[in-house]
Amino acid sequence: YEKCYSGKDPDLCWNEERKRDEMTDARAWYLIARTQEGTPVAFSHFRYDMDYDDEVVYCYEIQVEKAYRRKGLGRFMVKTLELLMLKANMLKLMATIFKNDAPEAKFFKDCLKFETDETSPMDDVYETFEYEIVSRFNLKKKMEMEDKENSTKASN
Numbered sequence: 563y564e565k566c567y568s569g570k571d572p573d574l575c576w577n578e579e580r581k582r583d584e585m586t587d588a589r590a591w592y593l594i595a596r597t598q599e600g601t602p603v604a605f606s607h608f609r610y611d612m613d614y615d616d617e618v619v620y621c622y623e624i625q626v627e628k629a630y631r632r633k634g635l636g637r638f639m640v641k642t643l644e645l646l647m648l649k650a651n652m653l654k655l656m657a658t659i660f661k662n663d664a665p666e667a668k669f670f671k672d673c674l675k676f677e678t679d680e681t682s683p684m685d686d687v688y689e690t691f692e693y694e695i696v697s698r699f700n701l702k703k704k705m706e707m708e709d710k711e712n713s714t715k716a717s718n
Contacts, residue, residue, distance in 0.1 A: 584622065593639055595630075603627045606639050608646075613656060613681060618697075619647040621657040640674055648700055653707070654679070656697040670696050 584590070585607055595604040604626040611620045621643055626636045640655075647655045656679060659666050670676040675698065682695035 590622075593642060595626075595635055595639060603630045604635050604639060606643060608643055610650060610652065613654070616654060617650075617652040618654045618656050619643055619650070619652055621655065624657075636669060637673060644698060648702075651703055652700060653703050654697045654699055656695060658693050658695050660693050662692065667694075674698070 587609075589609045589611070591608050591610070593606040593608065594602050596602050604624070606621055606625075607623040608619055608621045611618055613620065621640070624636060624639060626639075644655050655676075657670060657676065659670055661667065676696035677698070679695040679697040683689075683691045685691060
């Protein structure tokens, strides 16, 4: 974690107590991958949440043991989160990634085709951000919302 973030933002700096509280929060859900022997080899911490006015599944963390990386397990786990998003009829699957963590950025943006979310802060001449918020839409839900919005506009 420390290699990915070097800034001063207290919300992003490593804080073990805050991390423990986050992971034991009643809203936390876990997807755990185990070997046939039952040994955990990967997990994702996620929540069903609201991001502004959008219903989302937010992936707080995904970790895969080194020996199990680059075998499709991380992709499978995120795709499972995507299925949970679809089943719950939520609008987006979201995650926060560190810009200087090249493998993480490649995994989410290139392999999984996540895009920069509209809520992600943008760098400007006054401030640069070390993280980016990425997301994938539930296209069916997005189209339903757009159709509803268009029909409301047409009736006014």
